[in-house]
Amino acid sequence: MRAVVIVEGRLEIEERPDPVPRDGEILIKVKAAGINGADLMQRAGRYPPPPGAPEDIPGLECAGETEDGERVMALLPGGGQAELVAVHHTHVLRVPERVDWPQAGGFVEAYATAHDALFSQAQLRDGERLLVNGAAGGVGTAAVQLGVQSGAHVTGTVRHHRAEVEAFGADTDPSGEYDVILELVGGDNLTENLGRLAKHGRIVVIGTGAGAKAEVDFGLLMRNRGRIHASTLRARSVEEKEDVLRRLEGHALPLLADGRLTVPVEETFPLEHAQAAYERFAAGGKFGKLVIVP
Ligand SMILES: NC(=O)c1ccc[n+]([C@@H]2O[C@H](COP(=O)([O-])OP(=O)(O)OC[C@H]3O[C@@H](n4cnc5c(N)ncnc54)[C@H](OP(=O)(O)O)[C@@H]3O)[C@@H](O)[C@H]2O)c1
Numbered sequence: 001m002r003a004v005v006i007v008e009g010r011l012e013i014e015e016r017p018d019p020v021p022r023d024g025e026i027l028i029k030v031k032a033a034g035i036n037g038a039d040l041m042q043r044a045g046r047y048p049p050p051p052g053a054p055e056d057i058p059g060l061e062c063a064g065e066t067e068d069g070e071r072v073m074a075l076l077p078g079g080g081q082a083e084l085v086a087v088h089h090t091h092v093l094r095v096p097e098r099v100d101w102p103q104a105g106g107f108v109e110a111y112a113t114a115h116d117a118l119f120s121q122a123q124l125r126d127g128e129r130l131l132v133n134g135a136a137g138g139v140g141t142a143a144v145q146l147g148v149q150s151g152a153h154v155t156g157t158v159r160h161h162r163a164e165v166e167a168f169g170a171d172t173d174p175s176g177e178y179d180v181i182l183e184l185v186g187g188d189n190l191t192e193n194l195g196r197l198a199k200h201g202r203i204v205v206i207g208t209g210a211g212a213k214a215e216v217d218f219g220l221l222m223r224n225r226g227r228i229h230a231s232t233l234r235a236r237s238v239e240e241k242e243d244v245l246r247r248l249e250g251h252a253l254p255l256l257a258d259g260r261l262t263v264p265v266e267e268t269f270p271l272e273h274a275q276a277a278y279e280r281f282a283a284g285g286k287f288g289k290l291v292i293v294p
Contacts, residue, residue, distance in 0.1 A: 001015070001016055001017075001018050001019075001082055001083040001084045002014070002015060002016070002082065002083050002271060002294070003016045003057045003079075003081065003082030003083065003271075004057060004058060004059070004081035004082065004271060004274040004292070005056050005057055006042060006043050006056045006057075006058060007056070009043060009044060009045060010043075010275070011043065011274045011275045011278060013271060013272055013274070016057070016082070018084050019054075019079070019084055019085060019086040020086070021086040022086065024088050024089055024090075024238075025086045025087060025088055025089065026066055026067070026086070026087060026089050026092070027066070027067055027084060027085075027086050028062060028064040028065065028066060028072060028074060028084065028085050028086075028087060028092075029064045029065045029066075029083065029084060030062045030063075030064040030080060030081075030082060030083055030084065030085055030105075030294050031062075031063055031064040031065065031101040031104075031105065031293065031294070032062065032063045032064070032101040032102045032104060032105025032106070032268070032291050032292070032293050032294075033059045033061065033062040033063075033080040033081045033082075033105050033291065033292045033293075033294070034059075034060075034061045034062075034080075034105050034106035034107075034108075034109060034110065034138065034289050034290070034291050034292075035059075035081075035277055035278065035281050035289070035290045035291065035292065036060050036061070036109050036110075036138065037207065037209065037281075038058075038060060038234065039058040039059065039060065039081070039278070039281075040278055040281060040282060042058050042078075043058065043278065049077060049078040050077050050078075050234060050235050052077065053076075053077035053078035053079060054078045054079035054082075057078060057079045057080075057081060057082050058078060058079075058080070058081050059076060059078060059079055059080025059081035059082065059085070059292075060075070060076050060077070060078065060080060060109045060234065061073070061074065061075060061076060061080055061105065061106065061107070061108040061109035061110070062074055062076060062080035062081075062085060062105055062108075063095055063101055063104030063105040063107070063108075064085075064101075064105075066092075070094065071094065071095040071104070072092040072093065072094055072095060073092065073093050073094075073095050073104040073105065073107050073108050074087040074091055074092045074093075074108060075087075075091045075092075075108045075109060075112055075233075075241055075244075075245060076091070077234060081271070081274060081292050081294075082271075082294065083271075083294045088238055088241075088242075090238070090241075090242040090245070091238075091241055091242065091245060092245075093107075093108065093245060093248070093249050093253060094253075096253065096256055096257035097257070098257065098259060099256060099257075099263075101293065102263075102265045102268050102289075102291040102293060103262070103263040103265055104263075105291045105292075105293070106138065106263045106265055106288070106289030106290075106291045107256070107263050108245075108248075109138075109233070110138035110139045110141075110142045110263070110289065111142045111146070111248060111252055111256075111261075111263075112233060112241075112244050112245060112248050113139050113142070113206060113233050114139050114140075114142035114143035114146055114182070115142075115146060115244070115247065115248045115251065115252055116231070116233065116244045116247070116248075117143070117182055117204045117206050117229075117231070118130070118143060118146055118147060118150075118180065118182060118204070119146075119150075119247070119251070120244070120247065121202075121204050121229045121231060122180040122182070122202040122204045122229065123202070124147065124150065124152055124179070124180045125152075125179075126150060126151035126152070127151055127152070127153070128152050128153070128179035128180060129152065129153045129155070129176070129177065129178045129179050129180075129198065130143075130147040130152040130153065130154045130155070130178065130179070130180045130181075130182065131154075131155050131156075131157070131174055131178040131180070131181045131182070131193075131196065132144050132147070132154065132155070132156040132157070132170075132182045132184065133156075133157045133181065133182065133183050133184055133185045133189050133193075134157070134158075134183075134184030134185040134207060134209075135156025135157060135158050135165050135170065135172075135184075136156070136158040136159070136160055136161040136164070136165055136286075136287050136288075137184065137286070137288070138288060138289045139184055139206065139207070140156060140158075140165075140182075140184050141165070141168070141263075141264050141287070141288045142261075142263075143182050143184075144156045144165060144168050144170045145168050145260075145261050145262070146252065146261070147170075148168055148169040148170060149255055149260055149261065152180075153171075154168075154169065154170040154171070155170060155171040155172065155173070155174050155178070156168075156170045156171075156172055157172065157174055158172060159284075159285075160284075160285045160287070161287040164264070164287050174196065176196075177196060177197065177198035177201070178196050178197065178198055178201060179198050179200070179201050179202070180201065180202050180203075180204070181193045181196065181197065181201070181202070181203045181204070182204050182206065183203060183204065183205045183206065183207065184206055184207035184209075185207060185208075185209060185210045186205065186207055186208030186209060186210045186211050186212060186214075187208070187210030187211030187212075187213075187214060188210070188211070188214055189210065189214070190203070190205070190214035190215075190216065190228075191214055191215050191216075191217070194216065194217050194220040194221060194226070195220060197220065197221070197224045197226045198224065199224050199225060200224070200225055200226070201224055201226045201227075202226065202227045202228075202229065203226065203227070203228045203229070204228075204229045204230070204231070205228065205229070205230040206230070206231065216228075263288065263289060264287050264288025264289065265288060265289050265290075265291050266286040266287050266288055266289065266290055267280065267286070267290055267291075268290075268291045268292070268293045269290065269291070269292050269293070270292070270293060270294075271292060271293075271294045274292055277290050277292055
């Protein structure tokens, strides 16, 4: 098979042996594979893949056909940006009929991350006020839509694409207090978030692109009886990831199937243009996802 391979901080297209599924795994012929921030960090040598994942082939999500011709999308520990990938059979979801390959290829990592953060960690409830910082990216557009669909009042902060985020039913001007704050940018935002937290408010930190350190005023947190959570998805066990996917399947898949949730795909790139796709990702200013189509 052909695969995107990380070679000393660059991407090359190489011929590699086809993956051989291990116990409990199935083989997917990849039709589309989303790009995530973690892929760029791995390219830069700052995010080694977890044990058992392909060492130098990036790609945390994909969509494609099984050997039985079934259309599936998958959460991967790596290896998705290739013509073939092996994945644990519990880490796949069926692709709804109306969803095309690029959208399916960019769904699972972004939506699983957003869904787990909002509902399993922050326990966002109907009618609560949700703030999403970094709302125009892959996880952000997923979180805004999930929040709106679950009956929350959603505000998303953005640097670009204000109108597109508002079209999901969200505000884009943060004011007042929030019950849940999903932090996808990091850095100094945490200081500001503490001032915006309502009583019993929850902050979930998922992304730290703008920095992993910030000053915390514990007084504000104590006064509001607030909580700060943080998590990563990639390093979880097979069973923990299965749990995330079954929750996503039960709640979000029907909404994706009838069009209430979408995956905004800014641009697709053939495998050969993976390097250009990563540069486009690094440049910022995109709306939603960039997807490689082998
Ligand atoms: N913990 C986990 O398990 C997990 C899983 C998935 C993703 N992540 C992380 O979560 C973050 C979001 O992921 P993603 O896939 O949504 O990435 P993405 O598509 O690149 O989106 C990031 C968004 O944040 C905005 N942003 C970045 N820096 C900013 C700043 N300094 N001020 C304001 N806005 C800023 C970007 O706006 P511009 O386009 O204007 O730069 C972009 O809209 C990334 O850091 C990613 O690595 C973590």
